[in-house]
Amino acid sequence: MARKLTKNRYVAAFLVTVVVFVLGFILGSATSERKILELEQLSRQQDADFSSLQFQFSYLENVPPEQSCVVLSRTLESNLKTLGPSLKKIEGYEASGDTKNLDYILLKRKYTVANLRYWLLAEKSKLMCGTDEVSILYFYGKGCSQCGDESYILEQLKQRLGDSLLIFPIDASIDEPVTDILRAQYKIYGFPSLVIDGKTYPNYMSMPEILTEICPKYYGDYEFCGGYK
Numbered sequence: 001m002a003r004k005l006t007k008n009r010y011v012a013a014f015l016v017t018v019v020v021f022v023l024g025f026i027l028g029s030a031t032s033e034r035k036i037l038e039l040e041q042l043s044r045q046q047d048a049d050f051s052s053l054q055f056q057f058s059y060l061e062n063v064p065p066e067q068s069c070v071v072l073s074r075t076l077e078s079n080l081k082t083l084g085p086s087l088k089k090i091e092g093y094e095a096s097g098d099t100k101n102l103d104y105i106l107l108k109r110k111y112t113v114a115n116l117r118y119w120l121l122a123e124k125s126k127l128m129c130g131t132d133e134v135s136i137l138y139f140y141g142k143g144c145s146q147c148g149d150e151s152y153i154l155e156q157l158k159q160r161l162g163d164s165l166l167i168f169p170i171d172a173s174i175d176e177p178v179t180d181i182l183r184a185q186y187k188i189y190g191f192p193s194l195v196i197d198g199k200t201y202p203n204y205m206s207m208p209e210i211l212t213e214i215c216p217k218y219y220g221d222y223e224f225c226g227g228y229k
Helices: 002-060 065-080 083-095 102-129 147-164 177-186 207-217
Strands: 134-140 165-171 193-196 199-201
Touching: 065 102, 083 102, 102 134, 102 165, 102 177, 134 147, 134 177, 134 207, 147 165, 147 207, 165 177, 193 207
Parallel strands: 134 165
Antiparallel strands: 134 193, 193 199
16 A cells, blocks of 8 residues: 555645646747747847938038038937847846857847947037037947956946936857957957047946046036046
């Protein structure tokens, strides 16, 4: 009788294990499918944004000089808002470790190119209209021990300086030819590296070090820059 009870327990345990495994498999498949669907939707949105941005660049070439600054300002403000949601989704997939998926890689490449186009638009706006902004290209990559700290500092600076500071993060781990061109131009050999108004800073920079470089570039007086101008 005892043996029969023991056998029944083993059978029950086996059945429970099978059920748990099957449920886990089903839930895992459903989660993967949901992620793929979200990536496809975001990719289509990126395609639309990218096509729109291409047209905007072409259109701006034909805008009369007396109207160009107003158009540039509104275009830049509108386009910068599209980066945030895409970046948060990308970071979500990176946090889950699903970075070898082809859809993710293509999405990240599109984001990188769009990011650099916004950077060019910001530089054009500053050159033509004298806007009081500072742009930072932030290069980071895999295996970088100080990139997390640098990212945090840049986020804090952005929160305090707002639209006066434009930060464009570039993941150099992504195989994207445009990124390779910029790395060669600005001599980016390690990470983190910052490019501030065309000048390369090849090592980790603390908040005071960054403020020392960017604050003198502003026309106006910012409370946060007190002591650094």
